[in-house]
Amino acid sequence: MSYLELKNVDKYYGDVHAIKGVNLTINKGEFIVFVGPSGCGKSTLLRMIAGLEEINDGDLVLDGNEITHQAPSKRDLAMVFQSYALYPHMTVEENMSFALRIKGEEQSIIDQKVAKAADTLNLTPYLKRTPKELSGGQRQRVAIGRAIVRSPKVFLFDEPLSNLDAALRGQTRVEIAELHRDLNATSIYVTHDQVEAMTLADRVVVLQGGVIEQVGTPMELYEAPANKFVAQFIGQPQMNLLSASYFSGISADAVDVGVRPEHFSIVDAGQGAISGQVELIEALGNETLIHVCLEGSGEKLIVRQYEQPSIKVRDSVSINYDASHLHQFDAKGEAIR
Numbered sequence: 001m002s003y004l005e006l007k008n009v010d011k012y013y014g015d016v017h018a019i020k021g022v023n024l025t026i027n028k029g030e031f032i033v034f035v036g037p038s039g040c041g042k043s044t045l046l047r048m049i050a051g052l053e054e055i056n057d058g059d060l061v062l063d064g065n066e067i068t069h070q071a072p073s074k075r076d077l078a079m080v081f082q083s084y085a086l087y088p089h090m091t092v093e094e095n096m097s098f099a100l101r102i103k104g105e106e107q108s109i110i111d112q113k114v115a116k117a118a119d120t121l122n123l124t125p126y127l128k129r130t131p132k133e134l135s136g137g138q139r140q141r142v143a144i145g146r147a148i149v150r151s152p153k154v155f156l157f158d159e160p161l162s163n164l165d166a167a168l169r170g171q172t173r174v175e176i177a178e179l180h181r182d183l184n185a186t187s188i189y190v191t192h193d194q195v196e197a198m199t200l201a202d203r204v205v206v207l208q209g210g211v212i213e214q215v216g217t218p219m220e221l222y223e224a225p226a227n228k229f230v231a232q233f234i235g236q237p238q239m240n241l242l243s244a245s246y247f248s249g250i251s252a253d254a255v256d257v258g259v260r261p262e263h264f265s266i267v268d269a270g271q272g273a274i275s276g277q278v279e280l281i282e283a284l285g286n287e288t289l290i291h292v293c294l295e296g297s298g299e300k301l302i303v304r305q306y307e308q309p310s311i312k313v314r315d316s317v318s319i320n321y322d323a324s325h326l327h328q329f330d331a332k333g334e335a336i337r
């Protein structure tokens with residue numbers, strides 16, 4: 001059932017058309033991730049939902065009520081910011097209870113809600129500390145706790161992990177996933193990191209230049225990208241894109257063909273459809289990435305393999321592709337189904 005709906009929403013900053021007629025329906029309990037390169041409009045879209053940016057055109061509907069021009073405080077949404085935005089002079093407990101105290105909530109209910117959120121987020125031992133006495137990960141959990149106690153209709157996360165180091169980012173990502181599993185709260189999460197998008201989302205919204213390129217489950221985006229942009233944005237290393245002339249049995253309209261690194265394989269000399277020279281071998285332990293420059297055209301591709309390779313840099317290699325996993329794109333870059 002549609003819970004939060006964006007209907008043809010637009011945003012202009014002067015002459016900049018930052019969000020261009022976006023339509024999106026979010027269901028209750030869904031974890032939605034907005035992802036895209038810097039400047040694609042993901043933060044603007046989140047802030048429009050929060051009420052922190054004006055919506056210039058279109059409608060926003062939450063739980064059956066039109067809230068397009070409603071004040072942020074009336075929207076029943078809670079935002080978790082990248083900068084945490086905690087009050088430095090207040091303890092964890094005071095930070096978490098602030099919104100409820102402002103609302104004039106009864107003290108016993110405040111205590112109960114803060115205790116429950118602190119327990120969920122493993123913050124109980126730190127309730128009397130101030131933010132400066134906490135690690136970055138703990139501060140981020142306080143910021144999330146402050147949102148939880150309000151029991152909002154929707155949680156909005158604005159790049160909440162980007163101030164954490166790589167190890168802590170991975171750990172906090174898992175905690176956010178577990179929290180969502182436990183609370184089942186409708187959440188919208190903005191990130192430029194496709195790994196966060198793929199691991200957290202029920203559905204991912206890929207944005208570019210203020211428009212939605214594709215909406216789908218992580219595996220839908222990985223296995224059936226709608227266009228070249230999504231194909232290359234999702235997946236690490238990127239999907240290889242080669243001229244259609246290397247492939248047989250494909251559509252006459254295909255201009256580029258995409259192949260994920262794991263769908264190429266190195267085969268015996270002369271046995272493969274494509275030949276080239278090895279430029280670089282990245283042994284990552286669990287997998288090896290073999291970078292190859294193709295004969296004649298100079299196009300490049302990456303082969304992912306899970307066995308130890310017996311080849312060396314500068315070797316000539318023959319490469320085959322898995323014909324059931326080709327992604328064909330037309331002259332406009334749209335996928336040919």
Ligand code: ADP
Pocket residue numbers: 013016018036037038039040041042043044045
């Ligand atoms: P993202 O979060 O994807 O990096 P933003 O939503 O911040 O992108 O920005 C989308 C577009 O709107 C960009 O072109 C950006 O330069 C522009 N923009 C964002 N905020 C403002 C602002 N306050 N004034 C003018 N332009 C802005």
